[in-house]
Amino acid sequence: MRMNDLRQIPSVDALLRHADIKVFRQEFGDALVVETLREKLTDFRNTYKSTSLIFSIPEFVKQVTTSLQEKTQITLLPVINATGVILHTNLGRAVLSDSAINHVEQISGGYSALEFNVESGGRGARSVHAHDILVRLTGAEDALVVNNNAAAVLLVLTVLARRKQVVISRGQLVEIGGGFRVPEVMKVSGARLVEVGTTNRVRLEDFEEALKNGAGLVMRAHASNFKIIGFTEEPELSDLVSLTHKHNALFIDDIGSGALIDTTQFGLSKEPLVQDSVTAGADIVCFSGDKLLGGPQAGIIVGKKELIARIKKHPLARAVRADKLCLAALEATLAHYLKGNALDNIPVWKMIALQPDDLQKRTIQWQKELGTGEVIPEVSTIGGGSLPGGTLPTFVLAIQAKQIDKALAQLRKNNPPIIGRIKDDRILFDPRTVLESEEQNLLNGIKRILLKETS
Ligand SMILES: *Cc1c(COP(=O)(O)O)cnc(C)c1O
Numbered sequence: 330m331r332m333n334d335l336r337q338i339p340s341v342d343a344l345l346r347h348a349d350i351k352v353f354r355q356e357f358g359d360a361l362v363v364e365t366l367r368e369k370l371t372d373f374r375n376t377y378k379s380t381s382l383i384f385s386i387p388e389f390v391k392q393v394t395t396s397l398q399e400k401t402q403i404t405l406l407p408v409i410n411a412t413g414v415i416l417h418t419n420l421g422r423a424v425l426s427d428s429a430i431n432h433v434e435q436i437s438g439g440y441s442a443l444e445f446n447v448e449s450g451g452r453g454a455r456s457v458h459a460h461d462i463l464v465r466l467t468g469a470e471d472a473l474v475v476n477n478n479a480a481a482v483l484l485v486l487t488v489l490a491r492r493k494q495v496v497i498s499r500g501q502l503v504e505i506g507g508g509f510r511v512p513e514v515m516k517v518s519g520a521r522l523v524e525v526g527t528t529n530r531v532r533l534e535d536f537e538e539a540l541k542n543g544a545g546l547v548m549r550a551h552a553s554n555f556k557i558i559g560f561t562e563e564p565e566l567s568d569l570v571s572l573t574h575k576h577n578a579l580f581i582d583d584i585g586s587g588a589l590i591d592t593t594q595f596g597l598s599k600e601p602l603v604q605d606s607v608t609a610g611a612d613i614v615c616f617s618g619d620k621l622l623g624g625p626q627a628g629i630i631v632g633k634k635e636l637i638a639r640i641k642k643h644p645l646a647r648a649v650r651a652d653k654l655c656l657a658a659l660e661a662t663l664a665h666y667l668k669g670n671a672l673d674n675i676p677v678w679k680m681i682a683l684q685p686d687d688l689q690k691r692t693i694q695w696q697k698e699l700g701t702g703e704v705i706p707e708v709s710t711i712g713g714g715s716l717p718g719g720t721l722p723t724f725v726l727a728i729q730a731k732q733i734d735k736a737l738a739q740l741r742k743n744n745p746p747i748i749g750r751i752k753d754d755r756i757l758f759d760p761r762t763v764l765e766s767e768e769q770n771l772l773n774g775i776k777r778i779l780l781k782e783t784s
Pocket of ligand 1: 477478479480482505509550551552583584585586616617618627628713714
């Protein structure tokens, strides 16, 4: 056969009958295999024009395999978080509790009473799920769950603040990771923004003046991953709420994290509690489901019955409603708080509660098994915009790598990908955020990737 003979290239039909390709047809289906064969044959012909390649079946099969694998590659992969950032937004924030996972599994694998009243056999309301537990836990009159907290804030402002003046402190006009800018969301909702105070100081009188000038709402937004330290001043929440109500205006509190447990018991600074905002008299309180609450992505709105009723009726509420998997995970997560076993069952709180002694023991165990690295004191962080600057003492395993960026890239190629952090030319692995079930995979990955030069 002459090398530059186009007839050496087999047809798609002939290839489809080839034993190796038949295996692909089983696994990937005919449509995708035919498409890939055509693409790869075209590639071959194009290269062939200039280089006179010889068509080789094994080589061709290899290219087809790679292409089929790339096309069917799943992108939402599980990863091992060894960064020590507990609520890592890029790594999916809160890890769910076992009972939340089980409930999601049960609800996703079959039909459910999502909008069905089992007692009467008639139509039920989606909004009943998680409702009673939320009311009980927060002390609020009513509750509504939506897709995420950004949606919650947008919905609340759209319903309650449209064409009204909304007062907010200049220190709270922040951007919260991922393009959620408080002033922009307020504008989109149709609210008219009235900024008061300065970046670092705002007084009760500043709010009072705006309220006297006709503001209909006062909003507080947790400054999230941003903290002003030093010469700062802010009125007490209960004073601000009283003042707002004296002027017949509404008080809306976006507390971000949705802590239901006091963070100070872990040596952390005080993260606002949902219950405290309700007790202080806030008309509406919004927070995330997957930050310190430790549940699924969700936006939770609690507050006055009459206001929540109006919010529920708005068309936007339908557009941002929570799905059944979210509601299943949320219900199960909230049940831990009600039963008083949140600290023992919700991974976020279990990770926060881990003691340095135990973390040190675990890290020494890793060091022993790997036969390398140094165990050093470090800090883990909460992340997720909660407790800016708040850290927890930990121990990490620090491993030297010759070409650190290359080593990190290889760790990311592990199955599952391993995410560590760099400090002073070493890769740090923090046990606080590594689940027990992932530990062996982590150590095997490190062995294979970082220690292969020495073994
Ligand atoms: C995180 C956060 C949001 C956005 O919440 P998502 O659940 O991520 O949509 C809004 N406001 C504050 C104060 C936050 O901290």
